[in-house]
Amino acid sequence: MPRVYNFSAGPSMLPLSVLEKARDELLEYGTFGQSVMEMSHRSKEYLSIIEGCEEKLRALLGINEDYAVLFLQGGAWTQFAMLPMNLMTVRKTADFVLSGYWAKKAYTEAEKFGSANAVASSEPDSFSYIPEIDESKLDPEADYLHICFNNTIYGTEFRGIPESAAPLAADVSSMLLSRPLDTAKFGILYAGAQKNMGIAGLTVVIIRKSLIERSPEGLPSMLSYKVQHGAASMFNTPPAYAIYMMSLVLEWLESEIGGLEAMHEINREKARILYDYLDESRLFYPTARKDSRSLMNICFVTGDKSVDMLFCSEAKKRGLLNLAGHRLVGGVRASLYNAMPIEGVTALRDFMSEFEKGHI
Ligand SMILES: *Cc1c(COP(=O)(O)O)cnc(C)c1O
Numbered sequence: 001m002p003r004v005y006n007f008s009a010g011p012s013m014l015p016l017s018v019l020e021k022a023r024d025e026l027l028e029y030g031t032f033g034q035s036v037m038e039m040s041h042r043s044k045e046y047l048s049i050i051e052g053c054e055e056k057l058r059a060l061l062g063i064n065e066d067y068a069v070l071f072l073q074g075g076a077w078t079q080f081a082m083l084p085m086n087l088m089t090v091r092k093t094a095d096f097v098l099s100g101y102w103a104k105k106a107y108t109e110a111e112k113f114g115s116a117n118a119v120a121s122s123e124p125d126s127f128s129y130i131p132e133i134d135e136s137k138l139d140p141e142a143d144y145l146h147i148c149f150n151n152t153i154y155g156t157e158f159r160g161i162p163e164s165a166a167p168l169a170a171d172v173s174s175m176l177l178s179r180p181l182d183t184a185k186f187g188i189l190y191a192g193a194q195k196n197m198g199i200a201g202l203t204v205v206i207i208r209k210s211l212i213e214r215s216p217e218g219l220p221s222m223l224s225y226k227v228q229h230g231a232a233s234m235f236n237t238p239p240a241y242a243i244y245m246m247s248l249v250l251e252w253l254e255s256e257i258g259g260l261e262a263m264h265e266i267n268r269e270k271a272r273i274l275y276d277y278l279d280e281s282r283l284f285y286p287t288a289r290k291d292s293r294s295l296m297n298i299c300f301v302t303g304d305k306s307v308d309m310l311f312c313s314e315a316k317k318r319g320l321l322n323l324a325g326h327r328l329v330g331g332v333r334a335s336l337y338n339a340m341p342i343e344g345v346t347a348l349r350d351f352m353s354e355f356e357k358g359h360i
Contacts, residue, residue: 002319003016004319004320004321005319005320005321005340005341005344005347005348006321006322006340007320007321007322007323007333007334007335007336007340007344007348008321008322008335009152009153009174009195009297009322009326009333009335010152010173010174010192010194010195010200010335010337011194011195011199011200012194012195012196012335012337012339012340013337013339013340013344014198014199014245014249014339015249015252015256015338015339017252017256018245018248018249018252018339021248022244022245022248029045029244030045032045036049036240036241036244037240037241039240041234041237041238041240042234046240049240049243049244049247050071050233050234050238050240050243052247053071053243053244053246053247053250054069054071056247056250056251056254057069057204057246057250059254060177060250060253060254060259060260061177061180061181061183061206061260062180062182062183063183063206064183064184066184066208066209066210067183067184067206067207067208067209068206068207068209068212068229069204069205069206070204070205070206070207070225070228070229070233071202071203071204071233071238071239071243072202072203072204072205072228072233073201073202073203073238073239074203075192075200075203076102076171076173076190076191076192076203077105078203078223079106079171079190079203079205080105080106080109080110081109081110081112081113081223082223082225083106083110083144083146083169083188083190084109084110084112084113084114084116085113085219085223086212086214086215086216086219086223086224086225086226087143087144087167087169087187087188087211087214087215087225088110088113088114088116088143088144089114089143089214089215089216090143090214091141091142091143092113092114092115092143093114093115093116093117093139093141093142093143094110094114094115094116094117094142094143094144094145094146094166094169095117095119095137095138095139095142095144095145095146095164095166096110096116096117096118096119096145096146097118097119097120097121097130097131097133097145097146097147097148097162098118098120098121098122098123098131099120099121099122099127099130099131099147099148099151099154099156099158100122100127100148100151100152100153100154100156101127101151101153101154101326101328102148102151102152102153102171102173103146103147103148103151103171104123106146106148106171107146110146114143117139117142119133119134119137119138119145120132120133120134120137122156126154126287126329127151127153127154127156128154128156128287128288128289128292129156129288129289129291129292130151130156130157130158130159130291130292133162135163135164138164138165138166139166140164140165140166141165141166142166143166143167143214144166144167144168144169144187144188145162145164145166145167145168145169146169146170146171147162147168147169147170147171148170148171149170149171149172149175150172150173150174150175150294150295150296150297151294151297152173152174152195152296152297152326152335153297153299153325153326153328153329153333154287154288154297154299154329155286155287155288155293155294155297155298155299155333156288156289156292156293156294157175157292157293157294157295157296159291159292161182161185161186167186167187167188167208167211168185168186168187169186169187169188169189170186170188170189170190171190171191172189172190172191173190173191173192173195174191174195174196174296174297174335174337175191175196175294175295175296176189176191176196176197176204177196177197177249177253177260177263177338178196178263178264178267178295178296178337178338179260179261179263179264179267179295180260180261180264181260183206186206186208187207187208187211188205188206188207188208188211189205189206189207190203190204190205190206191203191204193242193245193246195296195335195337196296196337196338197246197249197250198242198245198246198248198249199241199242199245199246200242201239201241201242202239202242202243202246204246205225207225207229209229211225212225212226212229213226215227221235222235222236249338253338257338263338266342267295267296267336267338268295269342270295270336270340270342270345271293271294271295271296271298271336273342273345273346273349274298274334274336274345274348274349275293275298277349277352277353278298278300281352281353281356282356282360283302283307283352283355283356283359283360284300284301284302284332284352284356285300285301285302285303286298286299286300287299287300287301287329287331295336296335296336296337297333297334297335297336298333298334298335298336299325299329299331299332299333300331300332300333300334301325301330301331301332302359305330307359308324308325308330308331308332309324311323311332311352311355312324312332314351314355315348315351315355318347318351319347320344320347320348320351322335323348334348
């Protein structure tokens with residue numbers, strides 16, 4: 001079976017060797033006579049999977065003991081609410097950088113629980129860049145400052161980690177594990193696994209333990225960081241298979257790729273191939289401002305919607321799938337998450353170049 005190159009923003013490609021390992025272990029995990037999908041999540045065998053997953057994540061990202069790792073459900077969307085419910089609880093105010101659609105969703109969900117303040121925004125310019133944060137606008141006493149590190153829909157990302165007196169909260173759904181990240185600079189990080197870490201159904205939260213103390217009593221148990229941490233992410237049945245898949249992806253990152261520095265190098269090379277082509281192209285042009293370009297999601301247009309659509313449908317015939325931009329913005333978007341091989345990116349570039357010759 002020829003495998004397609006899937007450029008979707010999520011769910012996205014998985015490394016072939018991860019799928020093969022999952023296939024080999026589908027009917028029987030180890031010598032336990034059953035599939036991971038059938039195991040009791042309280043069994044000794046399963047505990048070693050979830051604990052191993054956390055250990056590998058900690059090792060790859062260098063997460064220190066001041067931080068808890070939680071394996072939750074409900075996607076990043078649930079974190080948009082869980083975060084203010086648990087942490088916007090001291091002064092009931094938090095600052096938000098509006099750098100895109102998801103950043104704004106985090107902001108509007110938080111408004112339901114307290115005073116959410118937009119301190120910077122690139123919305124008037126169609127979210128085409130990461131807005132500058134004017135430090136004098138930040139409330140040093142805010143419960144947290146929220147950013148969306150990589151804006152999946154607009155293809156922009158932060159160049160550095162912003163400085164702030166308030167704890168930094170970040171949606172890292174579409175960039176976690178794509179490169180090293182100094183987790184100690186953040187109060188809390190969260191990401192759905194289906195972009196760069198595994199399959200849908202699992203949300204990873206990395207949170208400074210001292211912040212968990214803020215969780216007020218009386219929250220619904222499932223939505224309390226304190227309850228989830230107290231139960232070691234086993235308050236109810238965790239997304240057991242998704243956690244197993246993530247542990248395979250972490251193993252792949254560690255043993256086949258060689259860690260996050262090596263992954264970053266590969267991701268930089270992949271993005272460079274496309275941006276270099278885009279900067280020369282006479283048909284396609286990139287939509288993100290140069291200083292804000294994302295390594296993970298590369299957005300571009302021809303300026304003619306019907307040509308954009310034709311390009312996506314012709315690309316599909318070549319096994320280059322899911323290139324249409326988000327329904328809100330249209331255009332073309334190539335998501336180059338970790339599992340997208342360099343060959344997929346060169347195949348896309350070569351097809352773009354061929355298409356360009358026929359359309360100018
Ligand atoms: C995909 C995405 C979301 C939404 O994630 P769900 O897991 O579907 O809730 C939120 N934020 C960012 C940055 C995303 O890329």
